[in-house]
Amino acid sequence: MSSVSMSAIPDIVIGRLPLYLRALRRLRQEGKQVTSSHELGRRLDISSAQIRKDLSHFGGFGKQGTGYQIEFLIERLQDVLQVNQEWTVAVVGAGNLGSAISHYRGFQDRGFRIAHLFDISPEKVGLRIGAFVVLPVSKMSETIRKDGIKIAMLAVPAEHAQTVADQLVEAGVQAILNYAPININVPDNVQIQYIDPVTHLQHMTYYL
Amino acid sequence: MSSVSMSAIPDIVIGRLPLYLRALRRLRQEGKQVTSSHELGRRLDISSAQIRKDLSHFGGFGKQGTGYQIEFLIERLQDVLQVNQEWTVAVVGAGNLGSAISHYRGFQDRGFRIAHLFDISPEKVGLRIGAFVVLPVSKMSETIRKDGIKIAMLAVPAEHAQTVADQLVEAGVQAILNYAPININVPDNVQIQYIDPVTHLQHMTYYL
Numbered sequence: 001m002s003s004v005s006m007s008a009i010p011d012i013v014i015g016r017l018p019l020y021l022r023a024l025r026r027l028r029q030e031g032k033q034v035t036s037s038h039e040l041g042r043r044l045d046i047s048s049a050q051i052r053k054d055l056s057h058f059g060g061f062g063k064q065g066t067g068y069q070i071e072f073l074i075e076r077l078q079d080v081l082q083v084n085q086e087w088t089v090a091v092v093g094a095g096n097l098g099s100a101i102s103h104y105r106g107f108q109d110r111g112f113r114i115a116h117l118f119d120i121s122p123e124k125v126g127l128r129i130g131a132f133v134v135l136p137v138s139k140m141s142e143t144i145r146k147d148g149i150k151i152a153m154l155a156v157p158a159e160h161a162q163t164v165a166d167q168l169v170e171a172g173v174q175a176i177l178n179y180a181p182i183n184i185n186v187p188d189n190v191q192i193q194y195i196d197p198v199t200h201l202q203h204m205t206y207y208l
Numbered sequence: 209m210s211s212v213s214m215s216a217i218p219d220i221v222i223g224r225l226p227l228y229l230r231a232l233r234r235l236r237q238e239g240k241q242v243t244s245s246h247e248l249g250r251r252l253d254i255s256s257a258q259i260r261k262d263l264s265h266f267g268g269f270g271k272q273g274t275g276y277q278i279e280f281l282i283e284r285l286q287d288v289l290q291v292n293q294e295w296t297v298a299v300v301g302a303g304n305l306g307s308a309i310s311h312y313r314g315f316q317d318r319g320f321r322i323a324h325l326f327d328i329s330p331e332k333v334g335l336r337i338g339a340f341v342v343l344p345v346s347k348m349s350e351t352i353r354k355d356g357i358k359i360a361m362l363a364v365p366a367e368h369a370q371t372v373a374d375q376l377v378e379a380g381v382q383a384i385l386n387y388a389p390i391n392i393n394v395p396d397n398v399q400i401q402y403i404d405p406v407t408h409l410q411h412m413t414y415y416l
Contacts, residue, residue, distance in 0.1 A: 014414050018407035026366075043391050089409070100308035101405070106389055110406045111413065124305060150416055151409065158234075175412035177405060178227055183231060183251050191412040195403055197240045197309070197385060198318045199226035201297070201359065202382035204399035205290045205319065206222050208358055 013054045013083075017177040019044055019052065019123055021077045022110075028070050031117075036067040083111030089175070090144055092164050093155030094119035094127070094134045097179055103130045112151070116143055120160070137164070151175045157183040221262045223287075228259065229251055229285045230318075236278050244275040291319030298352055300372050301363030302327035302335070302342045305387055309361055311338045320359070324351055328368070344373070345372070349379040359383045366390040373400075 023043050027035050037048035037055075044051075055073075058080055078084040089112050090097050102117050115130040118126060120138045125136045135143065144152075152173045156164050161180035168176060175191040178184055186192050231251050235243050245256035245263075263281075266288055286292040294319060295322050297342075299306050310325050325340040326348045327333060333344045343351065350361075360381045364372050369388035383399040386392060394400050 015407075015411050017414070018404075022389060024405070026390060043269055045393075050296050051235065058216075068400035071247070074407070080414065081410045082416060083410050087409075087413060088271065089319070096308040096311040096350050100304040102302040104405075106406060107409075110410070112406065112409055127238070138278075151412070153405070175409070177408050177412070181230060183236060183253070185251075191415050193408040193412055195405060196226075196230070197312075197361070197396065197403060198314060198320065198400040199223075199230065200316075200403065201295075201320055201383070202226035202229065202289045202291050204359070204385070204401055205295060206225070206288065207399050208290060208382055 009057050015055060016046070016054055017077055017081055018052075019046075020055070021074065021081065021083075024070050024074045024077070025110075028074065033070055033168075034067045035070055035073075040068075078111070081111075085111070087112050087151050088115040088147060088149050089113065090116045090118065090136070090138065090140070090149050090152045090168075092118045092152060092154060092168070093157075093179075094121075094129055095155065095192075098155035099129050099154075103185045107137060112137055114153075115147060115149060120156075137167075141167055144168065144171040144173060149173065152177070154180055155179045156180055217265045221265060224254070224258075225285055225297055227254075227288065228237060228263070229282065229291075232282045232285070233318075239280055241260045242275045243278055243281075250277075262336045274410050280292055286319070287296055291321075293319070295320050295359050296323040296327065296355060296357050297321065297377070298357050298376075299363060300326045300345070300347070300348065300360060301365075301387075302329075303363065304331045304336055306363035307337050307363075309363060309387075322361075323355060326351075326362075343376075349375055352376065352379040352381060357381065360385070362388055364385045366386055368414065 023040055037051040040051050041048040074206055091101050094117050100124050101113060104133040117129060118135050118137050119134050124134045138155045150173060152168045154161055154164060154176055158180045162184045165176055165186060166183045169186055169190050177193050179195050183198045229250055245259040248259050249256035270315045299309050299322055302325050310322060320336040325337060325342050325346050327342050332342045335342045358381060360376045360383055362372060364368055366388045367392050370392045373384055375392060377394055377398050385401050387403050389404045
């Protein structure tokens, strides 16, 4: 659902690369050094042919019969996804969800560091939540500009999501992960992705 | 990413229906009664042709030129997705994320009611979190069986996700929304979906 693809590689392929990276890191954690498209496929419930085809877009990662060197493939995928660096991220919305996001320890070692947590409510501003002191939304644009932040996570009520997104984009944000259960419009050069658990639940109930 | 499709309609189409439903409910909330594939497409950043094609799998929803009756289409999509009823859901993991999920008010009016919140930690069990008193995982299977719960959300650390999922499936759960950043294996007749914000962020950084 990212808005515009700027490369010849299908966006759906790009969307699978983080899953490959996650599985490879897990394999490394288990002490493995070599894997195969079959092993990855079993873990990810994706066909091994699909995995080989996806990876072939980025050059030769393994020789027939010898498998993939896990460490090499991790580094290569991190390069491709540009997470061989640390991105600073702003979180907007310090409610239950924004608070849970701010506490989550799984961002840091996968390329992302939350730098600021903003909220509009006077009762939230100034509160300490995890490692952050909640900043007022009135300081958001200035702070994002000053720090050159390119990525934001949006955890505000649906009715505020578009307004906040507009402000983020205006301040220079180029990628938004929107947790509010509403579609928002962003310019073509801005990436947007959505997390809405209900859409996943409703997808599954179709099959029950 | 649901494991097995049991219908002739492509799973990717089913996955878009909750987005259509969400957008239609938003339009209804705005006081609209009729919409078009063009209006929906603009809101969702999906082509109107795609929307018409997707909906055509489920019969005639609108006549050329007259648009879609929003209320009728909402009801029809709720029927198709089987969310014209209320599903009870179990949440496993009462950390920051499980707590945020338990507080979230957006499930109830879209077909889902959280019935129980489980955790393994003795320090969490018995705590009141939102409307719930945290139950021990040792009571999970029994409670799920007794209440006939078919859907669970998994908000446990990655290293526990597979074990808990196995227990849930054994107790009769048929659909799991897994927030743990790890792929888990379930039988073919069990649905699984994933929420991992980092995969979305890494998808977007590719384009930055």
